[in-house]
Amino acid sequence: MRVLQWEDLDRLLVFINNVVGEKKSDSRSPLYTGFDQKVSREEEAQWLAETLASIERGDVINVLAQVRNRIIANGEVTKGTHRDTFRHGRLGLTLLAKYRGLGVGRRMIEILVKESRRAGLKNLEVEFLAGNVAARRTYERQGFKEAAIIPKKVSRIRKYFDGLIMSREL
Numbered sequence: 362m363r364v365l366q367w368e369d370l371d372r373l374l375v376f377i378n379n380v381v382g383e384k385k386s387d388s389r390s391p392l393y394t395g396f397d398q399k400v401s402r403e404e405e406a407q408w409l410a411e412t413l414a415s416i417e418r419g420d421v422i423n424v425l426a427q428v429r430n431r432i433i434a435n436g437e438v439t440k441g442t443h444r445d446t447f448r449h450g451r452l453g454l455t456l457l458a459k460y461r462g463l464g465v466g467r468r469m470i471e472i473l474v475k476e477s478r479r480a481g482l483k484n485l486e487v488e489f490l491a492g493n494v495a496a497r498r499t500y501e502r503q504g505f506k507e508a509a510i511i512p513k514k515v516s517r518i519r520k521y522f523d524g525l526i527m528s529r530e531l
């Protein structure tokens with residue numbers, strides 16, 4: 362596990378497009394909002410350049426997981442952008458389906474929590490589908506508590522799903 366770097370561009374492109382493919386092919390995918398369209402190399406390069414600049418400024422804390430030459434997960438905490446929210450972070454984490462349930466997510470959240478605390482953050486929030494049992498369990502085990510349900514936040518093929526926000530103090 363390590364922080365992403367510019368040399369990861371092609372590995373990240375494969376990773377993100379695998380995630381998009383997984384969501385497209387599985388109507389019951391636990392993946393949350395986004396990941397709806399394949400990403401071009403130019404788009405990924407732009408995202409990576411912006412993310413590296415944000416990490417450099419200290420606005421984003423990142424960790425990714427790699428197995429051999431393959432990126433299997435990417436996680437980050439984005440700090441609040443306002444003067445009165447800059448000690449708050451939003452966490453996001455995506456793991457390829459094949460590697461779920463092996464303890465990778467737990468370890469990545471531990472790292473993000475530790476690095477967020479080190480960066481002076483005071484609380485974190487994370488949001489996902491309320492029916493995502495694995496995510497709820499994983500975050501509960503890391504000290505997160507349910508903060509809010511957003512009824513029918515997500516609409517997919519004429520069905521609505523609730524969003525769940527969990528948070529924890531650091």
Ligand SMILES: CC(C)(COP(=O)(O)OP(=O)(O)OC[C@H]1O[C@@H](n2cnc3c(N)ncnc32)[C@H](O)[C@@H]1OP(=O)(O)O)[C@@H](O)C(=O)NCCC(=O)NCCS
Pocket residue numbers: 391392393452453454455456457460461462463464465466467468487488489490493494495496498499502
């Ligand atoms: C949610 C997610 C980050 C968890 O990471 P993971 O590596 O699969 O989870 P881990 O193997 O580290 O397990 C963490 C805990 O959750 C539990 N868990 C994992 N999968 C589970 C499942 N399908 N059902 C119930 N519990 C589950 C584990 O038993 C473990 O609990 P324990 O410590 O009590 O044993 C990962 O599965 C993922 O990215 N899923 C798809 C995207 C997603 O859901 N994103 C929302 C979060 S931002």
